[in-house]
Amino acid sequence: MADDLKSPLLGSFGSSNGHPPPAQVGVEHGHIISRGVSPRGQNDSPQGFHNQADLTGAEYSSGDGGSPRPEYFGNVGVQTEDLKEVPDLENGECEVKVTTGPASVGPIIESLDYEINENQIYKEHRDRVAGYRWQYVLLKWLFAFIIGLGTALTAFAINLGVENAAGAKFILLFKFMREGRVWLSFVVYTLVNFGLVLTSSLLVAYVAPAAAGSGIPEVKSYLNGNDIPEILSLRTLGTKIVGSVGSVGGGLAVGKEGPLVHTGAGIAALLGQGGSTKWGMTWGWLRLFKNDRDRRDLVTCGAAAGVAAAFRAPIGGVLFAMEEAASWLSSHLLWRVFFTTAVVSVTIKAAMGWCSKPGACGLFGAGGFILFSEPTARHGYTFFELLPTAVIGVTGGLLGALFNTLNCKVTKWRRNTLAPRGKRYQVAEAAVVSLLTSIVGFSFALLGYCKACPDPETHPNVTCPRRSGHFGNFVNFNCASQTGEYNPLATLFLSTNDDAIRNLFSTNTPLEYPPRSLLLFFVAFYCLAIITYGVAVPSGLFVPAILSGATYGRLMGVMLTRHFGPEMVDEGRYALIGAASFLGGSMRMTVSLCVILLELTDQLSLLPLVMFVLLISKSVGDKFTKGIYDAHILLKKVPFLEEKPEHYMRNITAYQAASKKLVTLSRVEKVRRIMQVLSSCHHNSFPVIDRAEGAEEHFSGLILRHTLLVLLTGKQDFQRSPKIRRLDTVMGTIHGGRVGAGAGGPTHDTYNDFAKPGSGKMLRVQDVALTEDEMEHYIDLAPFLNPAPFVVQEHMSLTKVYNLFRQLGRRHLAVIPAPQQIVGIITRKDLLPERLEALFPEAVHHHHLQ
Incomplete structure (x- = not known):
């Protein structure tokens, strides 16, 4: 059913008597x-x-x-x-x-219609259904619980799939490298990545095209009042879940956090519409919520649950819904969103307990969820750190704006040149990007030089090189010694993106990464992220943004460490600040990102620095481009209404x-x-x-x-x-x-x-x-x-x-x-409940009976 986004109505006024009616x-x-x-x-x-x-x-x-x-x-x-x-x-x-x-x-x-149609059949239905009001309220809270539970279990399943797929791949890779079979390790690494990405791309291209990308622009558009077909269907939800495992496990420069937002919204939408009508999965008792207003509220809860599940950040999920996703949010809805994210947090904690024993969940471990909390020897910050923080903020704003510009140009080319050629070309593009990513990652790691491990006496808590089958720093890859050396570039390239972020955020490991390695990794990963976001696979942008920012933030920390000494500088701290700067420069979120990063790292003492760098990077980025999600909404030609109208609209009348x-x-x-x-x-x-x-x-x-x-x-x-x-x-x-x-x-x-x-x-x-x-x-x-x-x-x-x-x-x-004739005026006092109860006791009594 198409509605508002059509060609204009063309015609003339008229009536049956040949004269224009006075009110058309x-x-x-x-x-x-x-x-x-x-x-x-x-x-x-x-x-x-x-x-x-x-x-x-x-x-x-x-x-x-x-x-x-x-x-x-x-x-x-x-x-x-x-x-x-x-x-x-x-x-x-x-x-x-x-x-x-x-x-x-x-x-x-289509546009969504949040207005309650108070016609005769609506009022008859409301009067006929006994206990309508209480049933409605109870179902709202029950749905919030189910959304939180379903999103958390889905996130756990996605992490389980990603960790086992990526873990098996890296075990084979390092096994063949230790045996000296370099070409075999490269072929296995490339083919596994290629197979996972190809599966994801085929599902997206031929089953659910709406599952491509992160899904955040679509969810944001939906909550703004635009009903884009298929974005919240059962087919899209299933493709998003399976495709995320393929794209993230296949080593692309993407994350699963954005798709989890889309996944949570999809679970909420299916619950609100009573299931899927196409597949015959509907439930009559859920038909109470088959309207745009209630579905919007449920999707808001789902989007917040997705962020909470992705980052284990319940408060960050609530703030994400308030700042970025929802265009409308009431205090009652805010409570349900808060309850939903709390359910997510408890469920994920319990699910991770199922895998506490080694081998209980295959290769899944603590690395399955982003856990960046690292003990640090230094708490708080000093005044001199504000200057490098400001430099990182400006850098993040410029690099984020450049990322948005280049990615939009690639997306326009993809839309205008590649897409009209058909689905096969979209799948072929994803396959080429997968091959390119594998070749770049393996080649850089293979050509990277090895360093001696830190002295065990001065760094007793450091395990170098990393033990086989475990995540962490200090990867031994193509090194002369199998015991006393590690490869910095392999540590970053031959790990999952989550593990690479954790490596950069690590503290008490000064000068672990040489500046040259950080610079090479940043340039390669930054370019790969630009061309990857928008490929026909589920792809999130949070992790690529965090990883890019953490790289040049860590580079700043290394430079300061060489000048002031490791006693004065914590390199992992600057990696966190760099991640915040790139997120602010690219996505243009502030409050929610600040809380998400602090919940991730458990570094509340860094709150002023994170706030400072976010404000700078967002301000710099706003001078050049829109945020990445807003830019993609514009590219998709969605009639998105921004928060404020243009100034010239005051010179135009409704007529x-x-x-x-x-x-x-x-x-x-x-x-x-x-x-x-x-x-x-x-x-x-x-x-x-x-x-x-x-x-x-x-x-x-x-x-x-x-x-x-x-x-x-x-x-x-x-x-x-x-x-x-x-x-x-x-x-x-x-x-x-x-x-x-x-x-x-x-x-x-x-x-x-x-x-x-x-x-x-x-x-x-x-x-x-x-x-x-x-x-x-x-x-x-x-x-x-x-x-x-x-x-x-x-x-x-x-x-x-x-x-x-x-x-x-x-x-x-x-x-x-x-x-027009005036029949009366309503003031604020006319809307007070106590006055209405005195004037209309029958209406109040009728309401209490429901």
């Missing part, structure tokens, strides 16, 4: 709808202000309802045979632009920005007319006009496309005559001889029949089978429409309109003419 409403892809015909005319302001072509230079193609599975990099468009041409729609014409060529690259995107070429439906509408509108117009919502005889035409409300399709499919509310249903004195009232909005009689369709489908097939107009006799029936739309949608006055500035969309999560706004 229509929906345009910019989400703003216009009511009223201004005497200034229809062509005095720019049309399509929110047209995606105006914002990004490309229009979205659209399909009806259950469109084919979208390809993130491919040709997406409407099939012309799906459209029925209707030359005249009585109230205006609707022409749909159809694009099927390369210009239509991008997914079909100027609104669409004024409209198509409407009558309150009692013929089935044939509804089919004509749905077949030729691909918009999500249609305004309903009450054209009662002897009364002034007026705007009754909005009715969703999905609601119309349910009515047409079920046929339970068809009637042979255009008779208005009997009045309901509770739902509606009589005003001046006409029926007020919300009036209606008993219906045959129930509230659950209109629940929004999940990730399965959506209803399409092509699926509606009607006989010629049924086409002549009528439907009274009053019980099913939204009788009180949000409206704005035509002279309101677009800045205020933007804030309403952003803060209230609107999908449509009706623009009403300025001359």
Whole structure:
């Protein structure tokens, strides 16, 4: 079901009597709808202000309802045979632009609708279900618990797979190297990586293209109000889990932390929609949450749970949801998010206990989760450390901005040149990147020189070289001595990315890494990360950013150690500061990253330095580019609403920005007319006009496309005559001889029949089978429409309109003419519960009975 991101509604005003009605409403892809015909005319302001072509230079193609599975990099468009041409729609014409060529690259995107449709069937359902309120609250907390538990166990399973796959690979590699079979070790290392990455890429390309990348831009877009198809489906979730093991275990310059955010969101979404409709995995008792508002809250909990599981940072997960993921967060939701991350923390702790005995979980050990806590001989910081911290902050901001710029250029090339050639080229690209990564890593480690191990008397806690089958520092690779030497480059290249970060964060190991080794590793890994992020595999960016920053941070520490001595400098501390600087320069997060890093390292005394470097790196990076996730959202052509509107929007009114070429439906509408509108117009919502005889035409409300399709499919509310249903004195009232909005009689369709489908097939107009006799029936739309949608006055500035969309999560706004009668004013005091309880005791009593 496609809605807002389509070509504009093109047509003319009109009514059955040949005169323009005084109150017309229509929906345009910019989400703003216009009511009223201004005497200034229809062509005095720019049309399509929110047209995606105006914002990004490309229009979205659209399909009806259950469109084919979208390809993130491919040709997406409407099939012309799906459209029925209707030359005249009585109230205006609707022409749909159809694009099927390369210009239509991008997914079909709908907007989410967070508004509760308080129509008659909703109120009947609420009154009919006993204990509705308490059941609703209890299920919210139960879902939060299940999301935390499921995300934690999934993260444990992913770590288990990555550690065993990577561990087996490195055991074979070092075994053959000790035997002197260099070429065999290289072939085994490369082929294992190639096989894991190829499996991941094939799954992404042919099963679930939405599983590519980290998933954080998609989750962030969803929580901003954009429903990108397939990103939260069961197929995408499974591909993300299995593919993460392949891409991370295959040695690519990626991490599993970003995909875990997507995984947590996917688990939450599937739970909220009652399972997967396509695979027949649905549960009726979960249908209470089949609406965008509740799913948004669940996905917020899932995203926070993903961060908490990835870094074992529950507070960091909460702050990530607040700062980066969610566009809307209430105090009640914050409590559930906090509870979810607490469940994650406890579950992961218990799961790691299952593997406490050697061999209990194969090659899985403490290295499976990022645990960077290192004992240090120095606590706190000195004033002179602020200067190198500032230098690292500026460096991180510049390198992060450069990373974003180069990665976006590679992504644009990938989208415009590689993707149109087909899925095989996407898989081939992933295979080439895997081979390149393996060759670079093995070659640098093989050509790297070996160093003598630290003196055991001065470093009694150091094990050098590293024992076979264990993670840690001091890897012996291609060294003359098997006992007294280690290879610094092999320590970084021939380890999992998590282990490499732990090696750089290690303390009490001064001058372990020569400057040349750190510089070579940084240049190689930095370049590999640029070309890898965006390949058709699940790929997170947290770990590559941490590893890149930790490398040049450690380099700064080595330089200071050589100048001031190891007694004054802790190299691992500067690795942590460097990691924070690159994260701030690339991702532009501050508070959540600060807490995540401190929870990772258990170095609370470094809080001022981490805060200082994050502020500097973010400020420097903001001067050049957007954050990496925001940049990829823009590349995906998602209509993301930033937190603040542009300043020039104060010079534009709602009337100027609104669409004024409209198509409407009558309150009692013929089935044939509804089919004509749905077949030729691909918009999500249609305004309903009450054209009662002897009364002034007026705007009754909005009715969703999905609601119309349910009515047409079920046929339970068809009637042979255009008779208005009997009045309901509770739902509606009589005003001046006409029926007020919300009036209606008993219906045959129930509230659950209109629940929004999940990730399965959506209803399409092509699926509606009607006989010629049924086409002549009528439907009274009053019980099913939204009788009180949000409206704005035509002279309101677009800045205020933007804030309403952003803060209230609107999908449509009706623009009403300025001359309006006032019926009252509501102040803050009118909303106080004690006053309302005194004025409306029956409503309060009715609420307590639920």
